Amino acid sequence: MTELRTLKVALLGCGNVGAQVARILIEDADALAARTGARLQLSGIAVRNVNAKRDVELPQELFTTDAETLVKDADLVIELMGGIEPARTLILSALRNGACVVTGNKALLAQDGPTLYEEADKAGVQLSYEAAVAGAIPILRPIRDSLSGDRITRVLGIVNGTTNFILDQMDSTGAQFADALAEAQRLGYAEADPTADVEGHDAAAKAAILATLSFHTRFALENVHCEGITSVTAADIAAAKDAGLVIKLLAIAEKLTDADGGEGVSVRVHPTLLPREHPLAAVRGAFNAVFIEAENAGELMFYGQGAGGTPTASAVLGDLVSAARRLVLGGPQRTETTTGHVPALPIAAATTSYYIGLDVADQPGVLARIAQLFAEHGVSIETMRQTIHRDAESNVESAELRIVTHRASEAALAATVEAVKGLDVINSVTSVLRVEGV
Numbered sequence: 001m002t003e004l005r006t007l008k009v010a011l012l013g014c015g016n017v018g019a020q021v022a023r024i025l026i027e028d029a030d031a032l033a034a035r036t037g038a039r040l041q042l043s044g045i046a047v048r049n050v051n052a053k054r055d056v057e058l059p060q061e062l063f064t065t066d067a068e069t070l071v072k073d074a075d076l077v078i079e080l081m082g083g084i085e086p087a088r089t090l091i092l093s094a095l096r097n098g099a100c101v102v103t104g105n106k107a108l109l110a111q112d113g114p115t116l117y118e119e120a121d122k123a124g125v126q127l128s129y130e131a132a133v134a135g136a137i138p139i140l141r142p143i144r145d146s147l148s149g150d151r152i153t154r155v156l157g158i159v160n161g162t163t164n165f166i167l168d169q170m171d172s173t174g175a176q177f178a179d180a181l182a183e184a185q186r187l188g189y190a191e192a193d194p195t196a197d198v199e200g201h202d203a204a205a206k207a208a209i210l211a212t213l214s215f216h217t218r219f220a221l222e223n224v225h226c227e228g229i230t231s232v233t234a235a236d237i238a239a240a241k242d243a244g245l246v247i248k249l250l251a252i253a254e255k256l257t258d259a260d261g262g263e264g265v266s267v268r269v270h271p272t273l274l275p276r277e278h279p280l281a282a283v284r285g286a287f288n289a290v291f292i293e294a295e296n297a298g299e300l301m302f303y304g305q306g307a308g309g310t311p312t313a314s315a316v317l318g319d320l321v322s323a324a325r326r327l328v329l330g331g332p333q334r335t336e337t338t339t340g341h342v343p344a345l346p347i348a349a350a351t352t353s354y355y356i357g358l359d360v361a362d363q364p365g366v367l368a369r370i371a372q373l374f375a376e377h378g379v380s381i382e383t384m385r386q387t388i389h390r391d392a393e394s395n396v397e398s399a400e401l402r403i404v405t406h407r408a409s410e411a412a413l414a415a416t417v418e419a420v421k422g423l424d425v426i427n428s429v430t431s432v433l434r435v436e437g438v
C-alpha cells in the first residue's frame with residue numbers, strides 16, 4: 001500500500017468550535033485520510049491559556065501560546081480564535097507562507113475580507129469560510145460553486161439564531177422584547193452583552209459575505225443598511241399575527257433595476273414581515289435558513305443549525321477536506337470570483353412592500369384622505385383593514401388602520417409617512433415595517 005502524504009494542520013483557538021474540530025480531526029483521522037488522500041495531522045493548537053479546561057480531552061502537548069511559530073510550519077491553518085487581531089495577522093502570515101486557510105470569522109471577513117482574498121489569490125492558495133455564515137448550513141459553497149452557472153436575483157436569510165429565538169418567543173408567548181431576551185440569555189442562546197446580535201451587526205456581516213458571493217462583487221459592512229430588533233414590540237408582533245404575518249430579522253441581498261434601467265444591489269438587515277406560509281416563516285427557535293431566488297434554478301431553501309460547536313465544526317471540516325484535496329491533487333486554488341461591479345444601492349433606493357399601523361380618529365372620510373395621500377406619493381395600497389376601539393373612560397371612538405402596500409421605494413414610503421403624520425385625523429403612526437414575500 002502506498003504511504004499517504006501528511007499535511008500539517010495548525011488550529012488557532014480551542015473554544016466552542018475549535019475543540020470540536022480538534023476532536024473530529026483526531027477521532028475521524030482515518031476517514032478524513034481516505035477522503036482527502038492525505039493524513040491530516042493536527043500539529044498544534046494555539047490558545048491564550050494552555051492550562052484551561054477544555055470541552056474535549058485533547059493531548060496536552062498539542063497546546064501552545066506561540067501561534068506565529070505554529071502557523072509558519074503548517075500546510076493548512078484553521079482560524080477559530082475570533083476577533084480582528086491577532087487573527088488577521090496570523091491569517092495573512094499563513095497565506096503568505098503558502099498555507100490554505102479555513103476560518104469562521106465573519107467579523108474579520110466583513111471588516112477586511114478584500115485584503116485577505118487578495119493575499120490568498122496572490123499566493124495561489126485557498127481561503128474558505130463556510131462556517132462564517134449560518135454555522136452548519138452549506139450555503140456559501142452552493143452559492144459559489146453549484147449556482148455559478150446561474151444568476152442569483154435575491155437572497156433572504158435568517159442568519160442569526162439569537163434574534164430568531166427572541167422573535168419566535170415573542171410570537172409564541174406574546175412576551176415583550178426585554179423578557180424574550182432575558183429568556184434567551186437564561187437558556188444560553190444570547191450572550192451577556194447581546195448587542196452584536198440584537199442590533200443586527202452579526203447578521204450584517206453575514207449579509208455582506210452573502211451579497212459578495214451572490215453578485216460577484218465585493219460588498220463591505222459599510223454597504224449594508226442595518227436595523228436590529230430592539231424596537232420590535234409585543235404590539236407589532238400581535239398586529240402581524242392578526243394579519244397572518246410573522247416578524248423575522250432578515251439579511252437581504254437583492255438585485256434591483258431603477259427606472260432608467262440601471263442595476264444595483266440592495267444589501268440590508270432589518271425586521272421584516274413575512275406571510276405565515278412563506279418557507280422562512282416556519283424557521284423556529286435558534287435555527288437558521290437561507291432562501292435563494294435564481295433565474296434558472298427558481299427558489300431554493302437551505303435550513304439547519306446556524307451555530308453551536310459541533311454543527312459549526314462540520315462546516316469547518318468540509319472546507320478543510322476540500323482544501324486538502326486540492327493540495328493533494330495540485331493545481332491552482334480559487335477563493336472567490338469577483339468579476340462583477342454592481343453598485344451597492346443606498347437604503348432610499350431599496351424597494352419593498354410595507355405594513356403601516358395608524359391610530360386615527362373615527363370620522364367619515366378619513367380612509368379616503370389617507371388613501372389619496374398614498375396615491376399622491378406613488379405608493380399603491382394592497383390592503384387596508386380597520387378596527388374600531390372605544391375608550392372606556394372617555395367613550396371616544398378611534399380606529400386602528402393596518403395598511404399593506406405594493407412594492408414602493410423607501411424614499412416614497414418615508415415621504416408618505418411624513419405626509420400622513422401631518423393629517424389632523426392621525427393620532428399616531430404605531431408601526432412601519434417592511435414586508436417581503438407577499
Ligand code: NAP
Binds near residue numbers: 013014046067106307
Ligand atoms: P470561543 O469559544 O470564544 O473560543 C476562542 C478560542 O480562541 C479560545 O480557545 C481562545 O483561547 C482562543 N483565543 C482567543 N484569542 C486568542 C489569542 N489572542 N491568542 C491565542 N488564542 C486565542 O470562540 P468560538 O465560539 O469557538 O468561535 C470561534 C470563531 O468561529 C469565531 O470567529 C466565531 O465568530 C466563529 N463562529 C462561531 C460559531 C459558534 O457557534 N460558536 C458559529 C459560527 C462561527 P483560550 O481558550 O485559551 O481563551
